[in-house]
Amino acid sequence: MRDIFQFPLFAIALTVLFYFLARRIRNKWDIFFFNPVLLSIAGIIFFLNSFDIEFDTYNKGGKILTFFLGPAVVALGAFFYEKYEQLRQDLKVIFIAVVIGGLCGVFSITLFLVLLKMPDFLVRSLASKSVTTPIAIEITKVVDGIPDITAGIVIAVGIFGNTCGPFFLRHMGIKNKKAVGAALGTAAHGIGTARAIEEGQLPGTYSGIAMCLNGLITAFLTPYILYLFL
Amino acid sequence: MKKVKGKLILYIKDLLLFKRLKAFFYVLIFLLVGETVQYLTDIPIAGNIIGMVLLFLALQQKLIQLEDIKPASDKLLEFLVLFFIPYGVGLMVYFDLVEAFWLPMSGAVIVSTLLTLYVTALIVEKFGK
Numbered sequence: 049m050r051d052i053f054q055f056p057l058f059a060i061a062l063t064v065l066f067y068f069l070a071r072r073i074r075n076k077w078d079i080f081f082f083n084p085v086l087l088s089i090a091g092i093i094f095f096l097n098s099f100d101i102e103f104d105t106y107n108k109g110g111k112i113l114t115f116f117l118g119p120a121v122v123a124l125g126a127f128f129y130e131k132y133e134q135l136r137q138d139l140k141v142i143f144i145a146v147v148i149g150g151l152c153g154v155f156s157i158t159l160f161l162v163l164l165k166m167p168d169f170l171v172r173s174l175a176s177k178s179v180t181t182p183i184a185i186e187i188t189k190v191v192d193g194i195p196d197i198t199a200g201i202v203i204a205v206g207i208f209g210n211t212c213g214p215f216f217l218r219h220m221g222i223k224n225k226k227a228v229g230a231a232l233g234t235a236a237h238g239i240g241t242a243r244a245i246e247e248g249q250l251p252g253t254y255s256g257i258a259m260c261l262n263g264l265i266t267a268f269l270t271p272y273i274l275y276l277f278l
Numbered sequence: 279m280k281k282v283k284g285k286l287i288l289y290i291k292d293l294l295l296f297k298r299l300k301a302f303f304y305v306l307i308f309l310l311v312g313e314t315v316q317y318l319t320d321i322p323i324a325g326n327i328i329g330m331v332l333l334f335l336a337l338q339q340k341l342i343q344l345e346d347i348k349p350a351s352d353k354l355l356e357f358l359v360l361f362f363i364p365y366g367v368g369l370m371v372y373f374d375l376v377e378a379f380w381l382p383m384s385g386a387v388i389v390s391t392l393l394t395l396y397v398t399a400l401i402v403e404k405f406g407k
Binding site for chain 1: 365
């Protein structure tokens with residue numbers, strides 16, 4: 049019986065199953081922490097623990113799934129291009145805002161963690177916390193962090209931005225919807241963008257392009273910023 | 279059951295459409311070029327991110343049409359989440375390692391996220407139309 053856990057196909061089927069279940073749950077009860085990614089991850093971890101299956105066993109199939117992150121990140125280029133076409137006229141302001149905001153994010157998290165005397169591996173794994181998970185994972189690999197920690201934190205940051213972002217910004221006196229959209233995309237990637245889309249089509253588009261831009265900026269600059277601190 | 283099977287076959291047929299496979303092939307070429315550039319220059323940026331930038335530039339310069347890429351890129355992005363779930367599951371291995379730093383780490387992440395939100399929003403609010 050336990051032999052079937054050894055098959056790569058088992059892990060793939062398990063992941064797909066939990067993912068679709070999580071999407072179902074999300075569609076039924078629209079509550080913020082019912083994020084499909086979070087639910088699937090928690091569900092799979094619970095399943096593996098209950099049946100006493102090692103992560104390495106699961107990862108035989110998991111690796112096949114994560115292989116597709118390669119082409120999927122390339123495909124983001126097409127998504128980026130579509131957003132870019134929609135927003136040409138306003139691109140300059142967004143670009144400046146995202147560059148400064150994004151840099152602020154990487155600098156501040158690195159600085160705080162170094163000041164708090166957190167170990168190196170955490171600083172390396174968390175520097176890219178604001179960008180979309182697939183890009184964050186690649187950045188962490190390049191700077192020798194632990195991608196699994198990155199994935200967990202990035203998703204948590206997204207959910208935090210999604211739930212608290214608009215509320216926080218309103219309290220800080222931000223009225224412009226485009227500004228809220230751009231901020232959500234920069235700080236909280238795809239999960240934040242999901243919230244921006246709920247705020248309206250325009251903030252949604254702004255958020256999408258901010259997410260792409262910040263992914264790029266963070267990918268290009270994080271290795272050098274870490275070099276300054278570590 | 280038969281209905282489900284029929285649906286599944288239709289879905290797989292749609293997934294393996296020729297234009298989709300062709301588009302996927304283009305995506306793989308960009309990936310390969312990105313990886314090669316990374317390998318040759320040894321810059322600290324992942325090959326697939328270089329591939330993404332090259333794809334964007336190729337689309338912008340009209341070297342390739344969006345319609346040629348979209349059949350594959352839409353599907354890849356639809357399942358994007360599925361592809362990184364195993365990394366999230368991998369967190370289970372590092373629970374004990376991270377546990378000790380839980381509180382300061384969360385504090386740093388929250389303050390940094392709020393700062394990023396505010397700075398970005400403020401610039402768009404001040405200088406945007």
